Amino acid sequence: MFKLSKKADYGLIAMKHLANHRQQHACSASEIAEEYGISATLMAKVLQKLARQSLVTAKHGSTGGYQLAKAPEKVSALEVITAIDGPVLITSCVTTHGNCDATERCSIKEPLRRVNESILSVLSTVTIAQLTEETPEPALVELKGMERLAVTG
Amino acid sequence: MFKLSKKADYGLIAMKHLANHRQQHACSASEIAEEYGISATLMAKVLQKLARQSLVTAKHGSTGGYQLAKAPEKVSALEVITAIDGPVLITSCVTTHGNCDATERCSIKEPLRRVNESILSVLSTVTIAQLTEETPEPALVELKGMERLAVTG
């Protein structure tokens, strides 16, 4: 398939929640989990990963919880996704070091890499602050040559 | 994760191969499979799916094989991918009918749907004909507001 893992989903939801409660107290994992009907331990695990990548700060102790480490306008969706799922690579051929077992034979590696970069750009353009239902801007990207093709999906 | 299935990969490779041998005879599944070091039966399966979606035409008999049903400039990568893997949906929340189990609580459904559409646009812009190593155009898409953010990946 071609989709985010549920953990990445939860990560985005959590980040959005923290952004909304930025001014207030730190939010505990169970508090966020309860609000969206997600297992508390699973949400904790997701938040731990985000903390390890310094996207959120964890505060220990009885009044502890999580808070955003940066302003929500400074955090992209891509950062959250890679923090949880690792690097975003659309094909097995396109790895970080750029090789697959059929490097010489595979004829579409380079063009797919470019497609991959385009998708990275889309994801890095979207910030946590923009993840609201009432985003004013309807289109996030404008495609070159879009008039040639209609979106078939 | 966030990547294409190998079958979709193989589908793109096969389509590209058929595009390159367009003028010549029809290519059998085993011929393509051998060239790229892929199992023949697996490649056959992939090609069968493509044939069912009318992306390629199958010719039976001893001189049979597969041929492109349309010009390579008229077939987008998105068509090939959806033919093999089904509809492209980046999150579990974003389904074709548009619901998940936490519809009311989930606060990022609509923005993610827009991100999804952007990715669909990217994939639908790329054609089989463009899947060559020596594509003249370096950038496939141009992003609105890209100057605000650098690609972190």
Next chain:
DNA sequence: TTTATATCCGACTGATTTGGTCTTACTCTA
């Protein structure tokens, strides 16, 4: 200092998906 609360971390399990194979039937060409 003790106790309660909360995060942290790694190991573990069960279910789902996916890559890949095999078998059988069908279709066309020579």
Next chain:
DNA sequence: TAGAGTAAGACCAAATCAGTCGGATATAAA
């Protein structure tokens, strides 16, 4: 008619993923 090839579905094994559990650690309050 025989051979080459496709068509289609069942089938298996490996990898991945969602979600859980338990213990360790750090903080705050009594």
